[in-house]
Amino acid sequence: MRIGLFATCLGDTLFPEAVKSTAVLLARLGHEVVFPPGQTCCGQMHVNTGYQREPVPLVRNFAEQFGDASIDAVVMPSGSCAGSVRHQHEIVAERYGDAALRSGVATVKAKTYELSEFLVDVLDATDVGAYFPHRVTYHPTCHSLRMLRVGDKPLRLLRAVEGIDLVELPEADSCCGFGGTFAVKNADTSTAMLQDKMRNISATRADVCSAGDSSCLMHIGGGLSRIKSGTRTLHLAQILGSTRTAPYALTEAAR
Amino acid sequence: MSTFLGMPATPPRAPYGTGNLRGERKFPRAAHDELLNEQLRRNLGRATGTIRAKRIGVTGELPDWEQLRDAGSAIKTDTMNRLPELLEQLEAKVTERGGTVHWARDGVEANAIVTRLVKATGSSDVIKVKSMATQEIGLNEHLEAEGITPYETDLAELIVQLADDKPSHILVPAIHRNRDEIRQIFLDEIPGVDPDLDNVPAHLAAAARTYLRQKFMTARVAVSGANFGIAETGTLSVVESEGNGRMCLTLPDTLITVMGIEKVLPRYQDLEVFLQLLPRSSTGERMNPYTSMWTGVTPGDGPQEFHLVLLDNGRTAALADRIGREALNCIRCSACLNVCPVYERAGGHAYGSTYPGPIGAVLTPQLAGMHAAKDDPNSSLPYASSLCGACFDACPVKIDIPSLLVELRHQHTEQAGTTAEKLAMKAAAGVMKSPRIYTAAQKAASLSRSVGVGGRDRVISRLPAPFDGWSDSRDTPAPPKQSFRAWLASAEGAATLREASAEGAARRAADDHQEEQ
Numbered sequence: 001m002r003i004g005l006f007a008t009c010l011g012d013t014l015f016p017e018a019v020k021s022t023a024v025l026l027a028r029l030g031h032e033v034v035f036p037p038g039q040t041c042c043g044q045m046h047v048n049t050g051y052q053r054e055p056v057p058l059v060r061n062f063a064e065q066f067g068d069a070s071i072d073a074v075v076m077p078s079g080s081c082a083g084s085v086r087h088q089h090e091i092v093a094e095r096y097g098d099a100a101l102r103s104g105v106a107t108v109k110a111k112t113y114e115l116s117e118f119l120v121d122v123l124d125a126t127d128v129g130a131y132f133p134h135r136v137t138y139h140p141t142c143h144s145l146r147m148l149r150v151g152d153k154p155l156r157l158l159r160a161v162e163g164i165d166l167v168e169l170p171e172a173d174s175c176c177g178f179g180g181t182f183a184v185k186n187a188d189t190s191t192a193m194l195q196d197k198m199r200n201i202s203a204t205r206a207d208v209c210s211a212g213d214s215s216c217l218m219h220i221g222g223g224l225s226r227i228k229s230g231t232r233t234l235h236l237a238q239i240l241g242s243t244r245t246a247p248y249a250l251t252e253a254a255r
Numbered sequence: 256m257s258t259f260l261g262m263p264a265t266p267p268r269a270p271y272g273t274g275n276l277r278g279e280r281k282f283p284r285a286a287h288d289e290l291l292n293e294q295l296r297r298n299l300g301r302a303t304g305t306i307r308a309k310r311i312g313v314t315g316e317l318p319d320w321e322q323l324r325d326a327g328s329a330i331k332t333d334t335m336n337r338l339p340e341l342l343e344q345l346e347a348k349v350t351e352r353g354g355t356v357h358w359a360r361d362g363v364e365a366n367a368i369v370t371r372l373v374k375a376t377g378s379s380d381v382i383k384v385k386s387m388a389t390q391e392i393g394l395n396e397h398l399e400a401e402g403i404t405p406y407e408t409d410l411a412e413l414i415v416q417l418a419d420d421k422p423s424h425i426l427v428p429a430i431h432r433n434r435d436e437i438r439q440i441f442l443d444e445i446p447g448v449d450p451d452l453d454n455v456p457a458h459l460a461a462a463a464r465t466y467l468r469q470k471f472m473t474a475r476v477a478v479s480g481a482n483f484g485i486a487e488t489g490t491l492s493v494v495e496s497e498g499n500g501r502m503c504l505t506l507p508d509t510l511i512t513v514m515g516i517e518k519v520l521p522r523y524q525d526l527e528v529f530l531q532l533l534p535r536s537s538t539g540e541r542m543n544p545y546t547s548m549w550t551g552v553t554p555g556d557g558p559q560e561f562h563l564v565l566l567d568n569g570r571t572a573a574l575a576d577r578i579g580r581e582a583l584n585c586i587r588c589s590a591c592l593n594v595c596p597v598y599e600r601a602g603g604h605a606y607g608s609t610y611p612g613p614i615g616a617v618l619t620p621q622l623a624g625m626h627a628a629k630d631d632p633n634s635s636l637p638y639a640s641s642l643c644g645a646c647f648d649a650c651p652v653k654i655d656i657p658s659l660l661v662e663l664r665h666q667h668t669e670q671a672g673t674t675a676e677k678l679a680m681k682a683a684a685g686v687m688k689s690p691r692i693y694t695a696a697q698k699a700a701s702l703s704r705s706v707g708v709g710g711r712d713r714v715i716s717r718l719p720a721p722f723d724g725w726s727d728s729r730d731t732p733a734p735p736k737q738s739f740r741a742w743l744a745s746a747e748g749a750a751t752l753r754e755a756s757a758e759g760a761a762r763r764a765a766d767d768h769q770e771e772q
């Protein structure tokens with residue numbers, strides 16, 4: 001397949017390792033990975049904070065960058081950005097866009113996937129040939145879970161990883177407290193949620209807490225770093241990207 | 256006189272509601288203080304956890320639970336689409352059966368009507384069934400000011416009233432209190448209570464029962480809310496657990512019911528859906544212990560005078576909003592509160608309204624507005640959510656609360672005019688809509704690393720306002736040396752992808768070879 005990779009603004013700028021692993025993984029599975037160079041941001045932060053006029057150019061740009069019929073699928077290592085493309089772009093286009101934008105948005109929406117659902121649903125791949133001999137726990141992230149309904153797809157992918165010691169995260173489906181600007185506007189409540197999430201993560205004694213969204217991982221990882229926890233965060237793509245020939249070295253910095 | 260047939264004038268906007276629909280402080284400030292209350296957090300965590308597990312058990316066991324939710328949602332949506340005609344039908348039926356219907360535009364009118372009706376009976380006290388609508392309009396405070404004493408008869412509601420406190424949960428108003436506190440409240444406030452009262456729940460309940468029995472036997476007027484009002488028959492219904500409601504609804508001579516206009520249902524048969532959805536979602540029971548239904552007045556049986564006060568108080572204003580009106584479908588089960596991670600930590604008082612939790616965050620601003628003054632506390636409510644979506648999944652009538660929150664946030668930013676935040680959002684969009692400027696900004700970010708941002712460990716532990724709340728408990732990584740796109744464009748990036756393709760191809764070839772053998 002010809003896959004349009006959307007790096008997400010956060011992944012591109014702050015967490016490139018997760019995007020590199022996504023690209024490597026898709027290439028390893030035999031697909032052509034294209035990176036439309038004009039891509040930037042999906043506008044999720046704007047919409048979630050209450051701004052719908054401002055992101056119109058971002059929504060338009062996304063539709064233009066990935067609308068090309070030669071791109072079979074648009075894949076991104078983020079449940080919340082995929083959720084934004086699939087659920088919010090049409091709201092913005094309906095309200096402040098023109099007919100062209102509405103149809104452009106509908107076209108890309110239909111072929112947009114978060115990484116784990118693309119691997120499992122579209123490629124029908126659960127064993128992606130990964131090797132990761134470490135103790136891992138997985139936080140499913142709210143938008144993947146309840147907006148995209150990825151269900152246990154990430155866990156199925158992880159279970160097939162060679163050498164992995166996958167441990168269940170208690171109260172996995174409760175929110176980590178990130179919520180974009182929520183973590184800034186309601187920092188105290190967000191922190192209280194984060195503390196409970198970290199307590200559950202620590203209880204697993206995992207080396208790595210993984211998730212499918214760099215934004216939640218930035219929040220969880222930031223908290224774990226502050227309390228000098230023994231657990232570090234790592235994007236799902238980085239675990240799936242790790243192989244026997246090119247294993248992920250846990251001693252390196254987490255990104 | 257000329258008749259202009261062009262654009263009709265915008266109809267006047269329905270007025271907002273009055274009463275207990277606005278706190279004194281914005282949510283983050285109020286939550287900050289509530290979060291320090293360890294007792295509250297423990298109680299809330301334990302109570303919501305228990306109800307959550309029970310609810311999942313009794314909703315999971317029904318094979319048609321999802322269809323029930325769809326039916327509930329469809330009936331409510333249909334109801335809102337023809338609310339005026341259904342209300343008139345309800346009025347006609349109640350009147351036909353010997354009741355009297357009153358229309359109250361807002362809380363002020365409703366309070367005045369109830370007060371007038373109570374005074375007409377000559378009674379100076381009333382017993383009350385737990386009711387959100389009367390809390391919303393502050394009926395108790397109003398009655399007291401008029402020299403009438405209201406007695407709450409729901410156990411938790413009684414605790415709250417005796418402590419001169421405010422409810423913090425729709426269904427479990429005293430969820431923020433523990434047994435020892437309740438014991439002390441009873442010792443202090445119930446006249447003639449046994450001074451040796453201990454904190455055993457059954458003993459506390461018995462003390463309340465003795466006290467309330469006296470009221471039930473003597474009161475001549477009761478005030479209730481309503482869970483449902485059936486347009487087709489004029490039947491009103493209250494569902495409850497303790498039986499105190501049944502006492503109030505049957506023993507006095509006069510019954511006054513205050514019902515929000517959105518509580519009407521078209522047909523009697525619709526109850527088959529809601530009497531399954533409500534108890535399972537709220538208390539996690541298959542059936543609630545008491546379901547009372549009454550239609551007008553039955554000679555020789557129950558109250559011989561029945562008044563129904565239909566309360567608008569901002570509901571028409573909410574109905575005017577094509578998206579926001581979905582919040583009126585709420586049946587007040589409180590499932591969304593019990594699954595909400597924000598409610599679980601901040602508690603109900605932080606919302607400042609009769610309606611806390613996720614539904615409160617979307618209903619309160621719509622009933623009472625969120626721009627009454629600069630920095631209206633209600634404008635912070637739509638932001639009191641991480642948009643995790645747990646409420647939507649739990650809601651028995653499938654109200655898409657996260658989408659409503661996002662919509663109300665948008666309405667807020669549209670009304671707020673030019674703010675620093677809006678300018679920042681514009682600037683961010685300005686950078687991101689141009690790949691060229693965006694790439695330049697990324698380079699600048701990477702550069703910040705070489706000038707020492709993040710120090711040697713590449714970790715930023717202190718950020719300026721408004722991000723200081725974030726950095727109080729989280730480290731932030733310094734920007735990496737290279738963005739993804741820069742890496743991809745580099746020789747290293749291209750080589751890595753080529754190697755990955757080759758490795759994958761080799762692996763597949765080996766797999767195929769193995770299969771053939």
Ligand code: SF4
Nearest residue numbers: 585586588589591650
């Ligand atoms: S919004 Fe839904 S879940 Fe929340 S109280 Fe209302 S009916 Fe129950």
